Amino acid sequence: MDVTILDRLLQIGELFQHDMARAFAGTGLTSARVRVLWVLQHGGPMTQQALAAALEVSPRNVTGLVDALEASGHVRRTPHPSDRRAVLVELSETARRTMAQMQRDHAELSATxxxxxxxxxxxxxxxGVAAIADRLAVLVAEAREAES
Amino acid sequence: MDVTILDRLLQIGELFQHDMARAFAGTGLTSARVRVLWVLQHGGPMTQQALAAALEVSPRNVTGLVDALEASGHVRRTPHPSDRRAVLVELSETARRTMAQMQRDHAELSATxxxxxxxxxxxxxxxGVAAIADRLAVLVAEAREAES
DNA sequence: GGTAATGATGTAGTAACATCACAGTATGGA
DNA sequence: TCCATACTGTGATGTTACTACATCATTACC
Structure with missing residues (x-):
């Protein structure tokens, strides 16, 4: 029963995830909600439709996630400038700062x-790790393709 | 906004996890249940108490997980030979085969x-990846220590 | 201007995962 | 023999994440 490199990679993922969960405990942040913040940070303010597409979940679900994030002050809903049906969801100042801090911690941990x-x-x-990530991304995309 | 090695490692973890979730869809297997199977495969038949300790969840939760796995035929409850209060939970033949197959797929993917x-x-x-995994394990252990 | 599509949301429901409190039974030491 | 303790199981609950269906306002097309 050899330890493969994949085992190691997955071990890293699990350790990190476990640690994140611990760090988020009590903040009201969960993995699904952090994913929302992540998308917003990288894609900028967007409608809930766009968020739903990016996250690959139903729009209804996004409403709930945004509700929670708005209640905890991580996110703000503002009227869409040109479409009065839609709302723009954007990171709050504090969330932006939190994410920036996370990014810094992240970089530091990476260096360590x-x-x-x-x-x-x-x-x-x-x-090598980059090459592996790219290869895996291709494989997953192919698998998903083959399925549909 | 550089891409750090940690970003890459986490990307790998996420891709894999997403792919697993897709693979398990419809089999009745979930991540928590696979974790149970994993512990059983590596630790052999054990009581639910031991399982609860290994998984770091409440015994009540283990009852539910084992109920589900038993219903789907992945696991068997047998009376404990020397303690009539306890039950031994063990992998079924088919689950053992499934896990072995997973292991083979795993190794193959690792090679790819x-x-x-x-x-x-x-x-x-x-x-390098092994060294990173070990370092991260130490860091997480320290963080957990410092918290308690 | 009328009709159809779109965006968000209310209601209702499912499923997994987790908790606590408690009951029943078996064990094992005083 | 009796009593504390240990292991499993039940009942009740809570949270999260997701879904489908229906609704209402707004937009966009013809």
Whole structure:
């Protein structure tokens, strides 16, 4: 029963996820809600329809997620400038700051982890992990394609 | 906004998880239940108490998980040989076969992913990822320690 | 201007995962 | 023998995440 590189990669994912869950406990943030914040940070303010498409969930579900995030002050609903049916969802100032801080912590952790690798091999490891991620993305996309 | 190695690692975790969820859809298996099977495969038959401890959830929750897995034929409850209060939970033959197959698929995927890395760098990448996983495990353990 | 599509949401419902409190039974030591 | 303790199971509940269907306002097309 060898330990494959995939085992290691998944171990990393699990450890991180577990740690995140611990960090978020009590803040009212859950993984689905963090995903919303993530999409908003990278895509900017958008309608709930767009959010639903990006998250691949039903629009109705987005309403609930945004409700929760609005109640906790992470997100704001503003009227859409040109379509009075729609709302624009955007990150609040505090959420933006929180996300920025997370990003910084993230970068720091990244550096710490890379520090565990032999200096001469760091570049190779970075390249290799990127290549693996890309390959996996392709495989998953193919699998999804084949299914539909 | 650089892409850090941690971003890549998390991307891998997410892709894999998403793909697993898709693969399990319709089989009645969920992540929590697969975790149970995983513990049983690695730890052998055990009582629900032991299972609860290994999974870090309440015994009540384990009852429900085992109920579901028993109904779907993945797991069997047998009387404990020396303690008539307790039950031993063990994998069914079919579940054992399923897990073995998963393991094989796992190894195959692992090889495919490693194939995306430059041949000369594969050993370094394997070492590096292992080192990162170990470092992260230590960090998480420390964080948990500091919290309690 | 009338009709159909679109965006958000209310209502209702499902399913998984988790908790606590409690009951029943078995164990094992005083 | 009796009593505390341990293991499983039940009942009641809570939260989260998702769905489908229906509604209402607004927009867009012909």
């Amino acid at each position: 982890l890379l520090d565990a690798v032999e200096p001469g091999e760091r570049a190779a490891v970075e390249r | 992913l490693l194939d995306a890395v430059e041949p000369g760098e594969r050993a370094a990448v394997e070492r």
